[in-house]
Amino acid sequence: MERKERVRSPCVSICALDERDICIGCQRTGDEILRWTSMTNCERKAVLLKVAERERKISL
Template identity: 70%
Template sequence: MSVADKVRSPCVSICALDEDDVCVGCHRSGDEITRWTRMDNEERREVLRRVAEREKKSLIHG
């Protein structure tokens, strides 16, 4: 698999975990960030689905 085929990290270089252990920049959990490089594309897509939900919740609950 080429680099172009890999699901890219959602990192936006704003790295700070909130009280729920979720990054305020990319909305991944600390565990998801730590494991990202060892995940296959399917696992990464699942994380991105959870990230989208967290991001939506953070916009609603601001």
């Protein structure tokens, strides 16, 4: 049986939450950061989609 790779954290070591509880480095919420290690790969991928959407909104 093949072992699946865990989805990697988007952390870029710039860890600070803004007034909306969003990390200015990786764009995850405080809750998403806290729960990351216990999330399934499917849950992590869902968070990464949210992160991508947050990043798009910043660049507008």
